[in-house]
Amino acid sequence: MTKRYTVTAALPYANGPLHIGHLAGAYLSSDIYVRYLRLMGKDVIYICGSDEHGAAITIRAKKDGVKPKEIVDRYNAQIKQTFEDLGVSFDIYHRTSEPIHHETAQEFFTNLLKKGEFTQKTNEQYYDESQNQFLADRYIKGTCPKCSYDAAYGDQCENCGSALSPTELINPVSTLSGNTPVLKETTHWYLSLDKHADWLGEWINTGQLDGKQHHDPKEWKNHVLGQCRSWVGDLQPRAMTRDLEWGVDVPQDIPGSEGKKLYVWLDAPIGYISATKQWALDNNKDWEPYWKDKDSKLVHFIGKDNIVFHCIIFPAILKAAGGYVLPDNVPANQFMNLEGDKISTSRNWAVWGHEYLEDCKDSIVNHVDVLRYVLIKNMPELKDSEFTWGNFQELNNTDLVGKFANFINRVLVLTNKYYEGVVPDFDASLSIAGSEEEGSTSSYQEELNRLHHRLEELGKLVEAYDFRGGLKALIEIASMGNQFLQFNEPWKLVKTDPETVKVVMNLALQIVGALSVVSQPFLPFISAKLRDLLNLSALENGDLEHLLDDLKAGKAVLPKGSSINKPEHLFTRIPDDVIQQQIDKLEASKVQKVSYEPLKDEITFDDFTKLDLRTGTILEAEKMPKAKKLLKLKVDLGFEQRTVVSGIAEFYKAEEVIGKQVVLLANLAPRKLRGVMSEGMILMAENAQGELVFVSPQDGFGNGFTVR
């Protein structure tokens, strides 16, 4: 029996604002879940906060010429505000830069160290001698080995998107000093994940933990299980520390800790725990039951990029630390696309939360709930999904205005018209038309049961993390109401049978009353407004549970004789021009800037003459096995033939490059690629999209001649 729930939402990284992909990924889903649990009277804590450490923030700070603290302060404040404005109801929004977090993370480190969970390993990493420090991946730039982009970072090439390790870069340069870094030995602590492989495998596959049933893996999403299974087969020790300057220190009393910081694995997720501690302090509560009591259900809401982190590494850390509960479920969402393209921060292809809030606050009625509705409706629960402004408008106009708000409006208007806004008394023995089938006969009690059943079904969907299903069920309740009115036609009946109309209208009001409760997890602002219209008090924890009990007992939501207010349009149609503005804004960001690479430092003619460039012709070409981007070429230089491995396979098929005339950098040191010695480099031009094209001499020009 679950006594309490600990719900976490992925910690946003504090180096940029939130966009709709974030919201649809982890925050709206968790918010619905938590709001629902609260309405059901559960003990639940909802945790989030900013992840404020790491190299990306330091780099950003250097670029802006400010201290890292300034960056994280700025974005923490902005992100926190966006969440608040969107009604995301965290119990605490914390920060990993807080002292309580540093202490908590360090305790974990010390604890794991004592328990022998770490092994120390030494390897070679780049070191900037002029700065006397090791270089984090992001501090190293160089030429991308894949696409030859010459400003790739040590962990990733932003041009071609491929993940890199610093030692792969060609001509690595320290971004701190501009010097060429040297490889130097460094020692780090590795968590021996391999030792945890057995129980992790069993836990993931069967849900068994320490011989007991911990959770039902069938309740986990396919893509989450699949991703986990592909990892548990081959678990390697993972470094838990890094040579960084901005983060949580490895505890000072540990030998060799100097200059070492905890890596994100041992930093960010522990932020959930330190945030809980802070919340407990603020509210005079005990944090431990939420993380250590067997009757606590831990649920992590994340995006799919975080699956391995939350399903393998963090559980291993918790289990190794001892005494902690493991997640009951990790309902990770996939990604949301925007107007047919991936959301991209660097390309500014996104709808930003704070911008939407500002842009639409006057032009769209209840703009926050509209956005929530559309994002939930298109939530990427099982596969990548799509957000388009056209769909946004359509959903608002059909579902929210046409079905939901319109039903409520009809009921309120009729009640005001017929009964001066007072919930009518009625004769429960009179028969009315049923809401589910045209021409069916039903009764007040029967319809109340039906409502009860619908609410229960909606709850089950939410409990199963099917939030789109829950949202659909919500709208269907309004649709049921519309049908109910349509089948009973009170506007006609009122002329011949006013007593039956009272039954109909009272029941319709009960449906509206129920909507004011059950809509709250999805559309909190509308829910509050609706409560006002109905003269009902603000919702409190347990109110949905009470509502269900009441309905089951045949009790009404709105007591007869109580009065309601004049109707107000809860949602209104969104005109085309408002949508067009948003589309135009997005399109403008698309054409915006073709970012040309900055010119390199000046060189001398002598520097240039070091290059031996030769004309050549490709004689043979074949795809490299087991490589996506490589072609193995044989190039004729007239006086000799060279084997060259070239990363152009994504743009040219082997057969179409044969016979091509090319320019070859002929005196480049040979290098082995995928086991083949590459003797030179073919010159290619590359545009902003990373597309490659040959730089060729005029056709028919001979081979082996110099280029200068």
Add this chain to the structure above:
RNA sequence: GGCGCGGUAGCUCAGCUGGUUAGAGCGCAGGAUUCAUAAUCCUGAGGUCGGCAGUUCAAGCCUGCCUCGCGCUACCA
């Protein structure tokens, strides 16, 4: 290249452990209605369930191969 997850009506998606004529919403067509924000309600048309082969009495659901999308991963100038 390896691994994982997906590819179902024009659009967005449901389809439990394989089992009667494959579903919903939107859009579209026709009709009803006016209490309501031209909203609502009813009816209807629309699908080789990515492709090919196989297992089975029976496959959208199982197996193999192929193809496309997304993600992870790989000693990939």
